[in-house]
Amino acid sequence: MSQIRSTFSTAMDTARVGACFMVVLLHVAAVNFSVFDEQWWASNFYDSLTRSCVPIFLMITGVLLLAREESMPVFFRKRFARILPPLLFWSLFYMAWNTWEGERYGAWYNWIKALLNGPVTFHLWYLYAIVGIYLFVPFLRKIWHATQPSEKKTYLIFWATVCAWPTLREALHIEADLLQVYGFDSFFGLVGYLFLGAYVHEAYMQHPDKRKYWFANLALFLLFSMLTMVATYAYSTQSGEPETLFYDYLSPFVLASSVCAFNVLYGVGTKVSEYSGPVHKVAACTLGIYCIHIFVLNLMGDATGLTDTTKSSWWAIPLTAVCVFAVSLGMIMALRRIRPFQYVT
Template sequence: MSQGKKSFSAAIDTAKVAACFMVVLLHVAAINFYSFDDHGQWWASNFYDSLTRTCVPLFLMISGVLLLRKQESMPEFFKKRFVRIIPPLLFWSLFYMAWNSWQGERYGRWYEWITTLANGPVTFHLWYLYAIVGIYLFVPFLRKIWHATKQSERKLYLALWAVASCWPTIKVLFDIDVDALEVYGIGPFFGLVGYLFLGAYVHDVYVEHSAKRQYWLLSLGLFALFSVLTMLATYAYSAQAGEADPLFYDYLSPLVLVSSIYAFNVLYGLGARLGKSLDVGTGLPGLKKLSACTLGVYCIHIFILHRFDEATGIMEGDASSWWAIPVTAFVVFSVSMGAIMLLRRFRAFEYVT
């Protein structure tokens, strides 16, 4: 493997593993988010939640880097990539439905299980798998647009996407009674899919500046700044409402959108440096193995989190959330990663994890 490919591989794998841990940390932090009357616990929740809000955008940006810059036919794309996302969606949906049934929830006859599956996620975090199905349907067309446009044209699209994406947050924040996206019929052209375009664009810009250490440090500083702004904006808006309000946590809110750019630069840059310093024969396979498990960890971690919380009660007890949240996230992430690595020893589970 060449030095350039080694750096790219390590950069992508580092970003995927970090984004996966951020998802776990976010979901642990969210447990006490609505306890606004207990400011000590709530501030810890707000801090960690604000710090990790870029996790889903990061996954989508990584997909943009890996998918949009490739050249392959549409049949090849659907055969090699699209069909891979269906088995995990079905397997993990059925897994949680089976668990819920064992816990007493009823879905009815077998055909009602199919209806339930078709109507959306059976547990909240599986929304991402459903969203990926819709997003991937448009990847072949996005790829053609990517290769047919100049950087200036890509900038224009991203500028329009950013404005349209931020509009719902701005509309609520300033109490504007105009749904511009619906009125002008542009809603379907925007949304989370724009993060794929953003990821491919930010990657190209980063590669141009990757030799400059100041660029990485600036990205780190700006990521910290926009995470803090998300935290403070969430507090200010919640205090005004008199209860916890996640308006600024939305994946398409202005602060999260900008923060995602710098989070990507930080993690990609960290991974690229790691790739340059590691020996291909020893360091990278371990990182790649962790990266290969991230989808499975995303799917199983809620199950592990609930079992851990039931067994310890740490998040509902008197323990300080400042240490309880990261400790719980570390344990849940580690157990989830171990479980997925064990499952992947059986070939059949490689298709669903």
């Protein structure tokens, strides 16, 4: 039993580290996405390849939380003690940095207003979103335990179909908004990824030939990533400028690639149990890496020029991502040696 738990823990940590690196690679790739030039295809390629990063984080959350039994007060105390300090600390950190860069928030109450009104830096949206998601988890957990496998599958089919609709509606220029007309909004949103994660994990564990299942998921992940890339190119060409419609975390190709990417990373994690110690140490830093990497990316981009459009993005993007990830990891590991910082990283 202890071996099974150790393998599960390492697999989850591997998926978390993989998703974290994908976030860094995505944001590096996005730097030069907004302009059609000779480097744009590299940005589109790496961006499409990493769009499943946030869904993987949410799917991991679903695996870890939906099957667990605990009272609502205990759940809220644990979860919000984990997410609210980082949200406050990193928001103030980036507000201070923005002030250093010349942005002015004014009096102290404007700082509070800015903090309450949304992320002061774009990537912190996830910390705000997870607050609302956590509020729904106790109820989603009840649904998970009370439903049969066929009912879970039915829910996920409805959810995936509804999630795909806004992308299809925009891409095909359909005027009717069926989500609003028929009240399908109930099935819409990122919270469905938690349910999907728990379901996909069960499917993985029950599959008799995990090796074949892993290779099939790897092939499908690459296929759906390529479809995201091609669809982004086609829609951007039609629009006359780079468009991110098919990059949305709820778009159909991203949703499909996220399932496959989760299975691939989880499968890798089950085979590297001998490295469980180092993997766990890096996984413990992923929240901090997520929060600090934009700061590191901006400093490194200015210092090294790796994100300049004059360089070949095909090698500059992954090299920059590796450097940003490594520097962010080193900074967070150093910060976590100081006890107070353990609560915000």
